[in-house]
Amino acid sequence: MCNDITDIEGNTFNGRLMIMDYCITTRKDNSWYIGTEQFNSKIADKTEAIMFQGNGYFGIRASAEERQLGEKRNMFVSGTFDAFSDEVTELPNLPDILNMEIKIDGQMLCLKDGQVKNYHKGLNMKNGELIRHFDWIINGKQVGFKFSRFISMDDVHLFVSKLEIMSNRDDLNIQIQSGIDGQQSNSGTQHLIEGNKRLFEDKYIQMQEKSQQSGIDFVFNVFHRTYIDEVLLNVKPHMKMGRRQIFGNYEINLPKKQRFTLIKYSNIYTSIDSDVEQEKLSETSISDLKEACLSNYVELLNKSAKSWQNNIWQRSYVKISSEDVKPQVAINFARYQLAANTPPDSRMNIGAKGITGEGYKGHTFWDTEIFMLPYYIFTMPEIARNLLKYRYLGLEGAHKKAKSNGYEGAQFPWEMAWPTDGETTPLWGSADIVTGRAMKIWSGFIEQHVTSDIAIAVMEYLHASGDQEFAEEMGNEIILDAAKFWSSRLEYDQDRDRYEITNVIGPDEYKEHADNNAFTNYTASWCIKQAVEITDMLRFKNPALYEKLNNKLKLDTVYQDWMSRMDMIYLPQPNEDLIIPQDDKYLGREKIDVAHYQSNDKVSDIFKEYNLAQINQLQITKQADVLLLLFLFENLYDKNVRKANWDYYEPKTTHDSSLSPSTHSILANDLKLDEKAYRFFEQACETDLGTHVGKAEKGLHMAALGGIWNIVVEGFGGVRIVGGKLRIQPHLPQSWDGLQYQINWQGSLLKISVNHEKMQVEILGDSIEFINHDKTYQVPANSKIEVMAPLVEV
């Protein structure tokens, strides 16, 4: 199905199919590019998702300007949650500002009509620009189209797009309808109430809307500027309003060999924006649009590109030296999408699918803390801080959840939206194949490890940043409050004189009502011990803060509980084969061969053969569970236990979660299972960039993107926090010649350069120390050192 690959100028070049195949292409000499040279409705969803554009404040899928069958036109503004009826809150799919309905000589542009030649759609991740161009042969005329667009990283409200049309041989009559189309919905669910639609000064198109339940005001503005060649046209749009729609209509007669250009400047503001006065939304947004319109497309694009360069690429620098451009494309893609999907506001967080699709409703899961936060902790600590502050702002909801379940302290929501929304996990999921009934989603009730995960992330952040202010204002409180929950959650078993945690879901979501899930018990225990340490420290070092927190949390009382219980929590121990039981019943369950489900293509087949109740009874694991525990708490057990558990659990794991490959890759790399490590790295990269077309409809897998960085920097690059200390112990894949990256540690910037022989660590800032193969290295301020790789490792 793939034609020869040609670049924007039409020259054939040496691109090759890579991670991606199925007509998604990269370019050997350009690690910032992903594209496709084939108009193919089968991959429409896929390209919409992976070429998503955003700046964290808002984002738009890479749908075509003209309507196409099977498309998912999505635009979301981070944090604008709303509830329809009694459903859980979600991000409303906002009015479409992308739309252009184009007619050539009266014939509507539709790539399934006529003939399409020289089709190209490509994303330049470096500057965030998406370009689509093609020749459309219709009714005997060959018409060249080029669409360009970007979401500004410099002015977060701004979206600019450009349409160019020309024909070398024919005069054209061009009709264009473009404006704001508010008929979008979330798969049929409508959150927005139609507000005013206006035309200001004969040219600025405005639509206002309001979310039904949360009452957020939205303002959308559009302005068009048209040219023939370089000559500005003075055409006034003929307005058309429909239900939830306002469009400008243009009609132009274009002589052959001349180029028609339309620039569409759009912006978006909401009443929860922190940079605008609520009462002045309409005027501010119009005057900002006017301001933007003083610059042309290229000037605005350049400003945005500069912001990408300074704020993202420079700070998260990673360079992979390899024959294959693929790993560098993947790490660029991961950083691009993380930046495009991370809101610049601590009242918001990263959704499991960011703002790239409707999947998971924009909700935040433990994905942020365990899979995405390492990237931000090490590269942009202030963003990591924002993301954790969000959890602090969510304490009220966490208290409410704990209380409603009969517990104390902070039980964090499994799914979290606006901080005060509390638990937002839907009650019902898709159909059970056996009974035909929708299945209850238990995660919101019993997938409780998220509370530990948040505590773990807070500690990692505090270790890496040394941010004492955050610790005092928020961090300590989060951990103490989490420990308070865990302490109240423990169940005393009289017979065995121990505390247990029954009826939970661990990271392995196949096991829905597990007793003593190892991951849950160990991390709960860790959390309580951490709280005891913090309490002891505060009493000693900061009695004022202790008193404040004591007043809030009744530490005096709860500390007694912690002390009396923490050593009596049941922590499943390795058995004679060194295997840590995932839960009380796991090791006794029936085994089946999961090998044929392990390929990414087949993994969902398991649900065609078994329903969830049946899978519950089998020794199958969805994703790293015991192994995740051993990765996060490396000091718990020695390498032998890690290896034995790897050998036991990995073959029973379907990896039917995009969270699974990164942990497995890093762990395999630690265990020197080099091929496995690289295969899981590829699997992480393939989660979105791979051949699985169907999955992209609902959005990208943000945790897998964080996982790509984790594998590269924490895995191959060897960066790890162990016992609160920095360890840098790289182990590169054979196919890589070298790796350069930078991380922040305790306020200093470390530039690390690794190859198979040695590692160089350069410090910009104060002196730091790190561990490498059990040896501690001191690096003086603003200096560099080299560490040779050990010849043989055991």
Add this chain to the structure above:
Amino acid sequence: MCNDITDIEGNTFNGRLMIMDYCITTRKDNSWYIGTEQFNSKIADKTEAIMFQGNGYFGIRASAEERQLGEKRNMFVSGTFDAFSDEVTELPNLPDILNMEIKIDGQMLCLKDGQVKNYHKGLNMKNGELIRHFDWIINGKQVGFKFSRFISMDDVHLFVSKLEIMSNRDDLNIQIQSGIDGQQSNSGTQHLIEGNKRLFEDKYIQMQEKSQQSGIDFVFNVFHRTYIDEVLLNVKPHMKMGRRQIFGNYEINLPKKQRFTLIKYSNIYTSIDSDVEQEKLSETSISDLKEACLSNYVELLNKSAKSWQNNIWQRSYVKISSEDVKPQVAINFARYQLAANTPPDSRMNIGAKGITGEGYKGHTFWDTEIFMLPYYIFTMPEIARNLLKYRYLGLEGAHKKAKSNGYEGAQFPWEMAWPTDGETTPLWGSADIVTGRAMKIWSGFIEQHVTSDIAIAVMEYLHASGDQEFAEEMGNEIILDAAKFWSSRLEYDQDRDRYEITNVIGPDEYKEHADNNAFTNYTASWCIKQAVEITDMLRFKNPALYEKLNNKLKLDTVYQDWMSRMDMIYLPQPNEDLIIPQDDKYLGREKIDVAHYQSNDKVSDIFKEYNLAQINQLQITKQADVLLLLFLFENLYDKNVRKANWDYYEPKTTHDSSLSPSTHSILANDLKLDEKAYRFFEQACETDLGTHVGKAEKGLHMAALGGIWNIVVEGFGGVRIVGGKLRIQPHLPQSWDGLQYQINWQGSLLKISVNHEKMQVEILGDSIEFINHDKTYQVPANSKIEVMAPLVEV
């Protein structure tokens, strides 16, 4: 663009383009058929609307089973109004039960891919069956498809569709996903809350939903049965549930030359159905579906066809003898769509666009009383009674409206939905081209003649039916209450010592704040006089009822007002040129040439050149206004006045309302302007069946359909109620040889047969009398008489 026309069997036949062109075809020898032989997305909307299927209870547009770009998938159940946020109530667009997603060898059926041959889509109005078939050439295989479907006129909840696939040369892998898709909305507005989705007994698919504000429960059920050739397959669907979606998936390997058949049985129930217990919606609907599934497609179709024959075609019999099949197609189309869109429940009425599209939100206007009721009064009086009872049930809302405007009595809503909703006219319409702002819709406030129109229709019904029971239970009260409103509405002008009605919109909606609109003043005056007559009659003949109504309406008091005011209402008189001024200012306004707007293609051009405020200042009329008055109240003025006003107003009328042509046709026929009369008849027929593709998107024009029958039977057929008496005075178009029709009068059935020489009137039932050319004829019970046409008429 049109290929040769071939019929279902593939034979070329002598069809020709008729009223319809642009690839919509009729067949010379079949007045029950409309179809198209061309797959053309430009006419998708058009065919969706004109091939609409319904039974009054519910209806579905003729969208394709597979999704197509630009389609409007609409299904409405009459009367199920709901309000989104603070918008006015409208009919929710219901889940799509039509959908079938079909893959052949993995390639999704899309008629824009591959090649399409022998395309045909046609509606058989006689039995209500829609058939679409074509050959799809894809990936080297030629695959024959045939889709058939109908909505049952026998079991109003039932919809049955059939898919047949075969290939003569190739084995096929067929995948089908079919079920219930609740992601539909009203142009982005969602009324329905997602409820349970279930599979019963491994085969019955059910979705429940509830309307947000009105709380109506909906239940949708689907069952599939599959065959290869005649052999029933025993395949269990693989279920797929998504948001608002539940589908069964089927995969079949079909050997060449065998035929795959899928029958989809669906039904719909709501909690406002009068034939089901609310608590048993789900079980009743499933058990009724099981019952239906005992019959095959043809058996169920035949039952439905029988119901069409007995309940519609037989009772509204009209036969036009003409070389041209076109008029008969049009009258069949009008009767088909009226039946498909008239709810069988007096709590509901006919929407301005029926249930054929989102236009006018399913609301009822004066269109029913003035343009559709004559058809029902004369052919199915019990339905006319239902439609008027709806207004009686709306009295409470009419009282509320009067009161909120400072008036007394019953001021009927300009737009009416559920009877107790009161006024449902939206406040805002589309954009003003000059200011860019949405325009206020004044009709709900000042288009007040609807109250008279309802009174007029009540009197017509009472005259025609002699339904004394209705008069006593509802009819008298409606008229008295309407008169009470009018009396309170009158404004006393001291200088002229007369009552006026200022600031209204008359039938001509171009004039938004008219004073003393002739139509309004005359009909208000008539209404009050009618009320006086009724009051006098009741006091004399039925004092008990008088007392009852007096208690309700305070007749004793209001009667005094009527008596003192009724002769002092200003009724604009013909001037020296015999012209009745449409309103106080009309005759003094600027005149422009409207000839070039009068063609149906150009009429909306006027709004590109003038805005409504400017049109207000011109001597232009949108539709019959003074002329409608002269048609409805023929006895007011003599023929000279009618002719003078015709000559004055018709050239100033743009006919930019589908209500206009029928009145003009009948009046022209009365005035012996034969060519004009026929041209307006054609224009009425062309409203939906003509070349205006764009207009059909939002639905058919029900009043224009009523108008077709009115022209044929009231115009050419000469049936009129004049001064409460029946007049039958035909005047056939030159191109017609004859006309046969039947009407009901005072409980008797009249079969009338007309040609250019004579008329035969046959009575089934009691003796009746009628007027013809000022002569009264008595027809004895169960007999027939002949009346010769006068040789020359003045």
